[in-house]
Amino acid sequence: MSSTPSIEVRVQSTRWEAEGIVSLELVRTDGAMLPAFAAGAHIDMELPNGISRSYSLMNDPTETHRYVVAVNRDPASRGGSKFIHDALRCGDRLQISAPGNNFPLEESAGHTVLFAGGIGVTPLLCMARRLQALGRSWEIWYSARTRSVAACIDALMALDAAAGGNRVHLNFDQAPGGRMLDLEALVGACAPDTHVYCCGPLPMLAAFEKACAARDQATVHVEYFSSATPVAAEGGYTVVLSRSGRSIEVTPGKTILDAMLDSDIDVPYSCMEGVCGTCELRVIEGLPDHRDLVLSKEERAANKSLMVCCSGSLTPRLVLDW
Template identity: 40%
Template sequence: MLQVQIFRKKVEATDILSFELRALGTDELPPFSAGAHIDVHMPNGITRQYSLCNSPEERHRYVIGVLKDPASRGGSISMHSDLCVGGLITISEPRNLFPLHESGDKHLLFAGGIGITPILAMAHTLHQRGADFELHYCYRASDRAAFIDYLKTADFSDCVYLHDDSGPDDQRINAHELLANPQPDAHLYVCGPGGFMNYILEAAAEHRWPEPQVHREFFAAGPVSHDGDQPFEVELAKSGQVFEIPADRTVFEVLDECGIEIPSSCEQGVCGSCITRVLQGIPDHRDQFMTVAEHARNDQFTPCCSRSKSSRLVLDL
C-alpha cells in the first residue's frame, strides 16, 4: 500500500473530477504501463479501482478521473465529496489487466465517456513510441466529455477523432465503417459504458476481428438475472474442504467468510483479479472480463460473480 497526497482536484466535465496524486516528499511513485489502474481506499472504508490516465513516463504523479455515478454504492460519491486537496489517501501499486499489445502495427482506441481514462494513457504511450494509432472518443454531449480540452491540444491531437452524440450526424461514430477491414497486425481497444462497449464489440465480431486482437475493459457489470439460481458445492483441491454455496451468495463471499483468501477488487466480474483455476465441473460464467474462447475452455472462472452449471466445482485452491 502507498500513501499519497491529493495535489490537485479539478472539474473535467459534468460529474467528472480528476485527481492528481503525488508521492509524499520527493519519492517517485512506482512505475506503471498504459491501461493500468490503482485501488483507492476511501475514508468511508470502500475500495474502488480507477484507471491511470497520465503518461506512464511521469514518475512523480498519478492522475485518475472519477465519474460521480448516480447508482454509486458510495465510492464515487465519497471521492467527489470527502477528498480535498492536501489530504492523504491510501492506494495500491498499479496493476494492469488492460495492457497495450506490444507488437501491433496499428492500434484503434475507442473510448466512451469516462472510459477515456485508460485510453488516454494508451495514447500517450503510442505517441511516444511513434506508433500508428487512432483515438475515437464518444460522449453524450460536450459538457460530459472528460479531458476534451487536453485532447484538442495534445501532441497527438491529429490522431484524435471526437464523436458528440448530440452533434451533427456526420461526426457520430460509425463502428461498422471503422472496423470493416481488420488487418492482421491491427489491435482494437475499447472502454466505456456497457451499451457503447457492446456496440463496438458487436461490430468487431460482425466484421470478424480475431479475438486475440480485441481488448476490452468494462467499468461496471451489466444486469444479471438471478432467477433460477441454485445452490451448488465448491471443493478446494488442496485441502479437500467442501463448501455449500447458497443460491443467494457468491463463491467469493462464502470462502472469504471462512478465511479462504482470493484476490479480489471489483466484485462484479469486470476486472479479472479473482480468476481461479477450475479442475472439475462446469462454471456458469457471468463475468465480462474473459473472452468467449476463454469461457468455452471452462478451466477458470470468477468466484466474485460466476456460479456453476454442475453440482460441484473443484477449484485449484
C-alpha cells in the same frame, strides 16, 4: 481488496476535468516511487468509507512518482464516485493496490484505433500517450454526450498536435445535429491487422463487439467498467479451498465471494461485478459458470480460473487454489 498488496497514497491534487468528472493525483505518503505500470492498467482504491473501486490510470505510463485517475459522478453511485466527488479532499490518505492490467496495449501494432465513450477515455488516453511516445501510428474516436461532459480533450489535442494532427476525432452525440458514432462503418474501415480498442458505456461496447465480430479477435480489445450480466447466485454447490482444505457451501442467493466472506475467508475483490479481475482464482477441479467480462472466450473455455465475485459452478464441487 482485503488481501491485495496495499500502498498508502495521499490525494496530492484534484482537478475538475469536465462536468461531473474530477481527476485525482495520487502520490505515496512515504515519498517513494510507485510501481511501474503499462498503458491500460487500473488500480483498486480503497476509500475511507470502506468501499473499493477500480479506476484506470490515465497519466503517462513512464511516470512512477504519481498515478492519475479520473472519476465520473455516477448518478446511481453506491458510494464510490459520490464519496470521491463529495467528501474526498486533497491530503486525504487512501490504500490502493499495485496496478493490474486486463486491457493491455499491443505496442507493436502497425496502426491502432481507439474508440472511447465518456469516461472510458481514461485508459485510451494513456494508450495514446504510449503510442505517441513509441512513434506508432494511432488515432482515437472519442464520443461523449456533449463537449461540456467530455474529459481529457486538452490532453488529447496536445497529443494530436505533437503527432501532426488528424489523430483525434471528437463526436458529441447529443449536441445539435449530433449522432452516435457509426462503429460498424469505422471498424469496417480498419485494415485487418489494425488493432482496435474500445472502452465506454455498455451499449457502445455491445455495438463495438458486434462491429468486430468478423475480425481476427486477436486485434480486438475491450474494457468494461460495469456489467449487465447477472452474477451467478443460484448456489447449491460446494467450493473446496485447496490450500486450507476448507469446504464452503454456496447456498442459493450467494456468490462464491459472499460465501467466502461469510466464512471469514480473506480474498481480494473490488468491483464485485466481474469487470476488474481482482478476485480471479485458479480452478483446480470442477467447471465454472463464467459470468465475468475479464476473461477472453479462450480463457473461459480453458476453465483454468474464474472470478469468484460473479461466477458460479456448473458442477456440484469446485476446487479452487486458495
